[in-house]
Amino acid sequence: MKIIMKDHIRTLGVEEITGWYSDTMFTQKQAEDALHFHKSLPMYQETRLISLTAAAHSYGVRKIFVKDESGRFGLKAFKGLGGTYAVFRLLCQKFKMNETTATFEDFQREEIRKQCEAIEFVTATDGNHGKGVAWAARIFGCKSHVFMPKGTVEARRKAIEDAGASTVVITDLNYDKTVAYAEKMAQEKGWILVQDTSWEGYEEVPRRIIEGYLTMAAEIENQMEEDRPTHIFLQAGVGAMAGGITAYYLNRYRNDPPCITIVEPETVACIYLSAEMADGEPHTVEGDPITIMAGLNCGTPCGIIWPVLRDGVSFYCACDDCITKEGMRAYANPLGGDPAVISGESGAVTYGLLLEILKDKELKELWKMDEKSVILLINTEGATDPEGYERIIKDHKR
Ligand SMILES: Cc1ncc(COP(=O)(O)O)c(C=O)c1O
DSSP states (O other), X not given: OEEXXXXXXXXEEOSSOOOOOOSXXXXXXXXXXHHHHHHTSTTOOOOOEEXXXXXXXXXXXXXXXXXXXXXXXXXXXXXXXXXXXXXXXXXXXXXXXXXXXXXXXXXXXXXXXXXXXXXXXXXXXXXHXXXXXXXXXXXXXXXXXXXXXXXXXXXXXXXXXXXXXXXXXXOSSOXXXXXHXXXXXXXXXXXXXXXXXXXXXXXXXXXXHHHHHHHHHHHHHHHHTTOOOXXXXXXXXXXXXXXXXXXXXXXXXXXXXXXXXXXXXXXXXXXXXXXXXXXXSOOOXXXXXXXXXXXXXXXXXXXXXXXXXXXXXXXXXXXXXXXXXXXXXXXXXXXXXXXXXXXXXXXXXXXXXXHHHHTOHHHHHHTTOOTTOEEEEEEOBSOSSHHHHHHHXXXXXX
16 A cells, blocks of 8 residues: 655545445446437437546547536536436336336326326435435435535525425435435435435435436446446435446456446545544544535545445545636646636645646656556536536636
8 A cells, every 4th residue: 555645635545445346237238228218308419428538638548538527417516317227216116117128208108297296206415416316316206305514505506406405404414314314314204315325224316326327337338338437436415426437447358357446535535534534334524524625525435335446446535625716727728729628626636636636747657657558537516516616617726
């Protein structure tokens, strides 16, 4: 294990990864099942995979691909993929439909719509997941209740209301405690909890949520054509998305997996902390951490995906907020003829980190990046807090 401290970045490199794979979890088959469902939604559109050709050329790597989720379902973030898929799978179970062949259309029948009206979902969120669940509940004709941690900006609360939630409440609790509160409310009120993290006894729904995220991997697979990534950078809150995508690629390229880097805010780097503790267990960052990366402000790793993050990842990075600000500005002001990308605080940290690496000879060597490298990033959100976004883009300070 190698720890490197640079200005604004802490890197934990694992010299020898032990590896992870599964024939049944987070495979191409699951990605295709999720894509099959998402394609059946009338508002489905594949999100773009951008190639930052000028940037790749300028920094001496073969390609930099960005999967741009800022346009997903009009929700400005990838998270709706998980919420919709979990709600779909729960409803398939309830109505005894075949989960791999059923489509959204099957839920439009009058008698099903009527029964859906009585179903209520609940979740805790720092923004995007709740918006996804609220929207999923609405399109299936169900109700939803969303709880948010203290410090949530009003724009994010309002966006969830607009997406269709029946109630949206900002609590005076941190994220982890808000999750516990949503679980308690589910038990008290008979609502169905759709949470994007897992704990003992609560694993099925988060697993479906993660499978829903694999639609991105299935799309990328088609969009990349003959290329395959050598390096993937994934931002993490609880690590469900990062772990799901990691698992997919470890399964897909079992004998020659890409180099995966997990990226978190330094104030709340629970996966970094867990890797650093090196006792094999996930660890929690306590307290009320502050970061502008609201979607990544989660103190406890997702239990079901933690083994993937522990065994299949080469680097863990904890980044100061200034790294994501740099990423946001670089996406907005691209080099040469590269397309501009609107990327929010939780979306841009991987690009900010990548630029730090590419500009630093020592880091570039550590990551073994050269003219053969094909790098994949996911812009997981657009301007979900439009005022914050404008402020950061106009500002030139770190
Ligand atoms: C925009 C954005 N990116 C990344 C993440 C991280 O996802 P996860 O919590 O599964 O690690 C989130 C989580 O809410 C998010 O909203």
